[in-house]
Amino acid sequence: MTRLTRTFAATALAAALAVTAGCTSDDGDEASGGGSEELKSVTYLTSFGNFGRDSYAWVAKDKGFFEEAGFDVDIKPGAGTGDNIKTVVAGQADFTPIDLTGGLLQFGNGEAKDFVVVAGIQQRTMAAIIALDGSGITTPKDLEGKKLADSPGSVVRNLFPTYASLAGIDETKVEWVNGTPQTLMGTLASGAVDGIGQFVVGKPTVETVAQGKTAVVLPYSDIMTDLYGNVLITSTKIAEEDPEMVKRFSAALLKGLEYSITNPQEAGEILAANVEESNPAAAAAELELMAAFVNSTSSGVPVGALDSQRIARSIAILQGAGAIPAGLEPEQIVNFDLAPNAES
DSSP: OHHHHHHHHHHHHHHHHHHHHHHHHHHHHHHHHTSSSOOEEEEEEOSEESOGGGHHHHHHHHTTHHHHTTEEEEEEOEEOHHHHHHHHHTTSOSEEEEEHHHHHHHHHTTSOOSEEEEEESOSSOOEEEEEETTSSOSSGGGGTTOEEEEOTTOHHHHHHHHHHHHHTOOGGGOEEEEOOTTTHHHHHHHTSSSEEEEEGGGHHHHHHHTTTOOEEEEEGGGTOTTOOOEEEEEEHHHHHHOHHHHHHHHHHHHHHHHHHHHSHHHHHHHHHHHOTTOOHHHHHHHHHHHHHHHSOTTTOOOTTOBOHHHHHHHHHHHHHTTSSOTTOOGGGTBOTTTSOBTTO
């Protein structure tokens, strides 16, 4: 019995060692591939509220793109370029889209620092003024004598003096009042203002809120053709301390962006499943309009790419209009080592 007991014990020990060795080997393989690593918590701000134009972040989360890249992402609604920059620089969020022109204005005038652009979202600016048919606004010049609403930190509002100068508008004859992402469209629909700062892709959502009234869109890109739209930023600190993490996050987000513009109806449904007040049909319509801004047919560059020469021309436009002083260089605001290459 004693010999039999020793035999069973030896066999059990050998089996246990074999299992332990096998688990150690498997764990090592998973760790090397990131399979068993704990997901890194990341806070992401949308560009402005939770409209269809920002649904690609929800898509990247829902389809598992973030998780595959090693991230557990908390998506929160942003409040426009100025506020989003402040939140990222303060360390209260890790990544957010901002309008590049708005970022250039803030950085160039010393109003913001310690942030860096790491990827493109739209190859052309989507900034615009949107009014409703019957407001008397059909051309930029018609904005004189009208009341417009937008959040104080939005790129549409901050870029308006430059737009007005190039479009021949006397900006002193235009009244601006404050609004929030949540209230702007309702304010326009109610007739309290004549127009609002919006992105071009906001047209279908505005018309939904306005119950079928036709929206009139004045795109800034009609006047300023070289300007990029939204770009992805992070803090200078994060970019310097963990550049590989930044690349992985950007790639996952851009994967969600490509999927969204290719599958706008599904993306709209994903947004609606995560954001109660969203309208899936309006979100899909926004994405359909945004596709042309993400996939630039004129440049043929990869999704997310940034070109230093184009950014230099954007800077020159702003300097020529007196919006920012001389001296700003593209490399001061964009990390081209982290951003996808426009020539790839």
